[in-house]
Every structure is written in C-alpha cells, then in structure tokens.
Amino acid sequence: GQQLNQSPQSMFIQEGEDVSMNCTSSSIFNTWLWYKQDPGEGPVLLIALYKAGELTSNGRLTAQFGITRKDSFLNISASIPSDVGIYFCAGRTGNQFYFGTGTSLTVIP
C-alpha cells in the first residue's frame, strides 16, 4: 500500500507556541486530509485540501497541499491545552484513503 511519512512523531510544546507537522509520500494524492484524534474517540476531520498549492485555514489551523501533490503540512498557531491529541494526515487516491502514523501533541500549560 501507499506509505505516508508523518513527522514529527511527537511534540511537547508550551501553551501559546506554534506547531508545525508534515506528511510526505512517494506517490501523488488527489486529496489531502488532516484529522485529530482524542483518546477513546475516532479521528475527526480538521481540514480537507483538494488542489495542489491550496492553502486552507480553519481557525488557528492552516494546512497546505504541496505543489508536487506528494506532501502536506499542518500548522497550529497559539496552541492551547485542548489541542492535545494525535494528528493524522491522510491522502486519497482513487477510492482509498491512506493514513500517516500520527503526530502526538502535548501542550504544557
């Protein structure tokens, strides 16, 4: 299957700091998605990107679809304690979604 490399694997930051994480792939995707998963819950969609070069914001979250269509990044500005969780990238090709290994974010108050 498709391999998505997501980094960093984990982050420990102070409240108020900005966060950046990214995903890269050896394959081209038609859609990039970013999810957040809280403990004991399913992944919740944060941002969807459909076009190469697209930059989309959702509140304090900003994500971009890489020009090569093989990468995407997610930025979180001014982090708050409730940002804690695991963030997953996902790429869609055809009818399937492929997921990164996740970035575990810890925000220290």
Next chain:
Amino acid sequence: DAGVIQSPRHEVTEMGQEVTLRCKPISGHDYLFWYRQTMMRGLELLIYFNNNVPIDDSGMPEDRFSAKMPNASFSTLKIQPSEPRDSAVYFCASSSWGQGNTEAFFGQGTRLTVV
C-alpha cells in the same frame, strides 16, 4: 446528521468466541470503510464497500475476518474465532464520491479486547 454510528463501543470477549461489530454510515454516503487501529501498526484499512459491494478486502488479515453490507445503512465486521492478537480499536468510516470532493468521516470506534 448523527454521523457514523458504531456499536458496541467496547467489547471484551474470550478467545475463540465470535465477535460482531456494527456500523451505520452517514445517510447518502456510498463508500464504507473498516479500519483497525493498533499502537504498532496505526490505522490499517481492512475492507471497503461501494454501494454495498465489497471492492477491496486485501487488508482483511485472515479468513477469520469477514464483513458484510446488506444494505446502504448497515455493515458488520465479524471475527470468528477471535484471538488475543485481534485486540484493537476498529473504526468504520463513510464517504461520498458524488460531489467530487471527498472526505472520510469516522465513527467513534469499537475497542475490542480478546482475553
């Protein structure tokens, strides 16, 4: 919309027993996916359906696993017989292709523990 609904949320069963996980996709979605999540392997696609028809079941680990989708609003994932290594969180997700822009929406998952 209530979103993707899975049941049960938690299941503890003894090795060798049959386990059935259930999923109700979002109304109008024509794709349904079953994923398994573990610490070691992350999110793995097991099988997906389009219009109730299984399209790709190459992720199903063994013949002990089977999935059905008898209608557009219901799917099951069955493990028979269950083994301790099947312990994981199983997610169902649904998606719609029709509008071109597609995202997968997940249920809350079923945490399965096989003892």
